[in-house]
Structure formats: structure tokens, C-alpha cells
Amino acid sequence: MSAELKSSRQDGTLVLTLSNPSAKNALHPDMYAAAIEMLAIADRDDSIRAVILTGADNFFCAGGNLNRLLENRSKDRTVQADSIDSLNGWTDALRNCSKPVIAAVEGAAAGAGFSLALACDLIVAGNSAKFVMAYVKVGLTPDGGGSWFLARALPRQLATEIILEGKPVPASRLHDFGLVNRLVPDGTALAAALAWAEELAALSPNASARIKTLITEAAGNSLHAHFEAEKHSFVDSLHHRDALEGIQAFLEKRKATYK
Template sequence: MTTDALLTRREGAVLVLVNNNPAARNALSAEFYTAATQALADAEADPTIGAVVLTGAGNFFCAGGNLNQLITRRAMAPADRRERLELLHGFVRRLRDSSKPVIAAVEGGAAGAGLSVALACDLLVSSREAFFSATYIKVGLTPDGGLTSFLAEFVSRQLLTELCLTGERVTAERLHALGAVNRLVDAGQAEAAAIALGAQLAEGPARASARIKALCRGAHARSLDEQLELEAASMVESQGDDEAQEGIGAFLGKRKADFAALRRR
């Protein structure tokens, strides 16, 4: 699928989604939400896709919401504003619920809802020069897209409050130190590094990867007993899966596991 707002291409088993609005630093739009949500749904049903990379055109990840559009929301009824907002939130939920690993490749910066989208991905690769900012406060708005939830996973309440109340820029280096950025790379290399990481993950067992993603996504919010129950259920299911038979057999046979063959069945 390729539209004006979303460009897509395949890099082997990796699907690359490009937010294509470089003239506005890839400000988000209803067309992008609709196309990207559908692209992720299509990827879910395609066994040849093992991972997804999300990035922005023109060496900038995403500047957040389009202020020229947001300023018109004042004249809309609250229910209509909520309906428009659900396009973003539906996209974030699709990112969360995808069984395929989704990797954000950030160049330039991620601001406002662009930061929400970057943090909604499972993994984040960033150039060292990129910045991140919860800019809502600067235009009299409040966070959306799950931003406060995602930030709260790795920063204190005090730092979360500071980031949201000031809207100040945070460097990629600092987010890496805080644990939100998985890989730091030189400028212009984020997409290539994210695709390489995606290709590595795509070689793994798809169903086990999906179970691991589900376990990790909510681990911070669950009690130990709750997590033990989920881990037990996942392990029992995995032990009966063909993927475990292939993986264990390959290890014992001193050969490389061929999980891709299982996906082709």
C-alpha cells in the first residue's frame, strides 16, 4: 500500500512504513492514521513479514499534530473532537496489539504525538542528533496518544511531570541513558539500523516472539504473581509449538534453526 501520506516498501522480511509529509516535518493526519493502521493489519495477516519499521520522510520522524487542523477543533462539538482523536488512539492500539515487532527509526526529532508514536513502538532506534519533546504545553494542549503512559514506564513521576509541563527538548543520548532508546546511531543511519534489527528479529520464531512481546508490554504494571501466571501460560503453549521442536532440535543438532520454514507452512 502506498498513498500520499504513507509510503511502504519491503526489505526482505521487514515492512518499512514511511510517514510522508516532509514539508510539515511529517505532521500527522487522518489519512496517515487510516493508511498506517490498515498497513499494520495487513502485515499481521502476512506470514512473510517478520518485523515492521516505522520512520519519517526527509530526515525527520514526526512533529506531532497538524496545528492548522487542530485549531479548527475549537468549533467542533466535544464528541466530534473525540472521534477525530480516536484515529490516533486506534493507531497506537494497533501498534500495541501487533504480534510483529515494530521498530521506530527516528531522525531529526519526535515531538508531541510524534513522541507518543515513537514510544508506542516496541523498539526505538535513534540518531544521536535527534531530539524528543512533549510539546503540548507550548500550545495550550495536553498529551495524547498514550504519551504519559509510555513515559511513566521508565521515568519518575517528577520527571514525567517536568517533561510534560515544560515541553523542553530531551536529547537522544538522555533517552538512551533512561532506557527508552535501544540503539544510538550516526545521523542518517537510523532507518538502516532499524531495518537490520528488524531483519534479525524476523529470523526468529514468530509465535514465540509474539508471546514475548505480550509479556513484556504490560510487565511493568503487573504484580509478580500475575506475571508468573502469564509466563506459565505462555511457556506451556510454547512447549507444545512446532517452533520449540525446531529450536530445541537445532540446538541439540548443532545447526541453525529454520523458523522461516515454519511460517511458510
């Protein structure tokens, strides 16, 4: 099968590459299971400090394969439902991974590819990259959490425009709204993401994981509930070995080394 999710390591960074050369890295259910497994490994492996999701051949992802979707119309409805459940599992794994996850986007992130990029903690994009939720163009609606992410990250009117019109949105526009973190010259998104991942890898793994959890839970918490969550996280962090190393390093004016 030509569609696969490739993995490689660069020091403490796990790089996951969407690869489907004949279809602009269109997604396939086999990728979903592989991604969930690899992210679970990243969670357990202390030597992995960050994860990057990118696409092969300077193109992030064209989304779902329309030929496969057309075939699924002749099958029981549960076939497509199960496929979306698996995609949602991938999105969930990206959100809940204890390591920082960076999307490195070149070319375009379309449909579920856009959803996967949104599920990452940070997004680096080439200057001419585009993001598109074109489901409406073929009579469909978003999956993979795309509408959830956009509705929370952007003003209602902009989120509605992006999803309802289904037109490509330049990375620069999303950068203006803070949805894309960094714009870089075309062809350098992966290199920029790797450099950023190296910076993040030098930080406390314990604190990084806890910060991700706090941010994820903040949207569903009341302020007072979040006060409690922050309090428990802070106290637990203070009594973790990373805080001892971090505080001592600061007081001794040296660089902290986290294990």
C-alpha cells in the same frame, strides 16, 4: 493530499513511512486509518517478521497539525475526540502487533509523533535526534498515550519535566535511561533499524509474539497472575513447532529456520 503513510517491503520487514513534506511529516487522520489497516495486514501475513516506523526526509514527525487543530475549535467537540480515538487506535495497533515494531527516528519526534515512537517496541535514533512533548507550549495536553508511556518508562520527576516543560530532550539523554535502545550516526537510523529487524526476523515468530504479550501485560499483572501467564505461554510455546525446530537446531549445533 500531501500527508500520507507510505509502505514498502524489504525482505521480511514492512517499512511504514510518515510523509508530509511541507509540514515535517505532521500527522493527519487519514494516516491513522491507513496505519491500523497496514498493521492488521502485518499481523496476518506470516512473511512479515518485523515492522519499522520512520519518517521521510530524515525527520520523524512534527506531531499534530496546529492549523487543523485550530479549525477543529470551530467544529463540534466530537470531531477532535473522534480524531484522538483514531490516533489511539494506531497506538494500540502498534502495541498489540504480534511482530516486533522498531521506530527509526531522525531529526525530531514531537507531540503525537513522540507518542507513536514510544508505542513501538524498540527505538533507534540518530545521535542528534530530539524528542519533545511540547503540548504545554500551546496550552494542550498529551494524546496518543504519550503521558502513559513516559510515566511508566521514566522516573516520575523526569517524566514530569519532559511533559510539563515541553522542551526538546536529546536522544542521548533518553538513551541513558534506556528509553532509546540504540544511538547511531545521523542519517543511518533506518539502515540500523532494518539490520536489527533482519536479526529479529530470524527468531521464532511464535515466541516473539508471546514475549510481546507478556511484556505488555506485566505492568497490569500481580506477580502471581504473571506466574500463571508465563506458565501457560511456556507450555503452549513448548508444544509449538517453533520450539521443536529451535531445540533440535541447538542440539544439532545449526541455525534454526522458522517458517
